[in-house]
Amino acid sequence: MAEPHQEAWSSRLGVILAVAGSAVGLGNFLRFPGLCAQYGGGPFMIAYFTSLLLIGIPICWAEWTMGREGGALGYHSSPGIFWVLMRRPGAKYLGLLGVLVPVGVYCYYVLVEAWCLGYAWKAVSGDLTRPGFDYAGFFNRFTGIGADGSALHLGLDAVGFWLVVVFVLNFYFIYRGVSKGIERVCTWGMPVLILIALIILARVLTLGTPDPTKPDQNIIAGLGRMWNPGDWARLADPQLWLAAAGQIFFTLSVGFGVIINYASYLKPKDDVVLSGLTATAANEFCEVALGGLITVPAAFVFFGATAVGGGIFGLGFQVLPNVFAHMPFGTVFAVLFFALLFLAAITSSLSMLQPGIAFLEEGLGVRRKSSVALLGLVTSVGTMLVWWFSHDLKVLDTFDFWVGTIGIFTQGTILIVVFSWVLGFERGWAEAHRGAEMAIPRFFKPIMHYVTPVFLLGIFAMFVLQKAFGWNLSFVAPRFAPSGYITDLCGPTPNGPARVAVLFLACIGIFTALLINLAGERWAAKSTPGDSAP
């Protein structure tokens, strides 16, 4: 058995808010509204809720269940949990991505978190809502999107200072541990986040027609831009299903290595069914009911339909600050909005560090100071790469694709296949109901057993074929052409920073695999014949 860990949640609401905090991020307030408006409210929401039922909730329950069972056996990291549940020496490597993905995502996510804090400060100073402020120019300077190395400054108007601040904050809270660090931040942070979002929502819904000379740009029309169904025939478009399923998958943080780790700190008979559903519902409330009513309608009433199509960063860091500048008490709402984004980001970034900390402590037997120092070193190098190679945000985008997209899909697929087909579905179903405060509806049984793994494998295959191999998503006349993510690495004109990013990820992947090997030897040596471990 692994050494006993003292880490535990101090309350049930604490763990729910921590999981919800991990899931609620920038995507809830920026990515989801953009996708919904792009694909038309009705068809997109049908695909979205179908994906929630078929992959989001089932994988969430599977991950909570496996995490709690692994924790009861003394393991808190993905490699340890897969090893102890599957009882095969090689199984520990199935959990590799459960460590690598959150660490890799943290490397760039923390930079975006620093943008949010820097923008919040800029809003406090009043500059962000000053008439005539150059939003595009400031964004380019702040992020260094124009040239590599151009963001490497430390003043209050540069991202460097804020990056140091958020790095220190994250590692301070993670050093304090699960209960005193993560749980305390999320217990305060999540209610404050929802309160801020409700205040901004009230402001947006009472905007009316801000410019009487443009009567078409009113709040009702803005809601229509977001929610009008458009063309129902789009339901037959594979691209729409891919976008909706991808959004559900990424917004819930399933397959990320976080939920399985967080659930491992539960007691053996703590409920996972209602808790998992509540965390999911909290994320959906923030995404659909808050994000869905704030971002796009606010942008529309001031700048019309064209303002909505600028991508996540364009919408969040260029359009919306301009929206606040045109709004009564805009400075207050700009501060609140970027504080909201920062809270959403820090509750997520904290969750990305804990799986790595748990693995280092239980796999190598190191103490908290050493694990924090080692993880701090690795993530500092990764973040430096993203910070320095800022031209076109190439390294950030490369990290996001290979780790934050392909890695999460892969780990999520491994998780549901292991739960449903390897460990034995009936056993997993019974384990999920141990201590449960509600029964999982029986129609989820065939869904979790067959539909979820097959649906996820299908979506994953289509995603890889489209995003990596350039499939035109046509079954009748399919065409393939390697996408930029492939040609950046091995095309006729490879991209240096992209190659550096993938090399870095490969190095920490190999390093993690070696550490898992060492951890396996340690776990095997500690397990006695009477133990349930392999």
Next chain:
Amino acid sequence: MTIAGWITLILSVGGVTLLFAWCIVRVLRKHTPDHELAHVEPVEEDQTDQR
């Protein structure tokens, strides 16, 4: 905004809000047994035959 848009909005926003509210109420509601629990003396594994 069209009728279909309003329906989409109300169903989507209302659905997730109701689900969230229902879950939170269930989580926060204290579970108190409606009967008195039986008093059971702890028994060690090697004393089971002495009960």
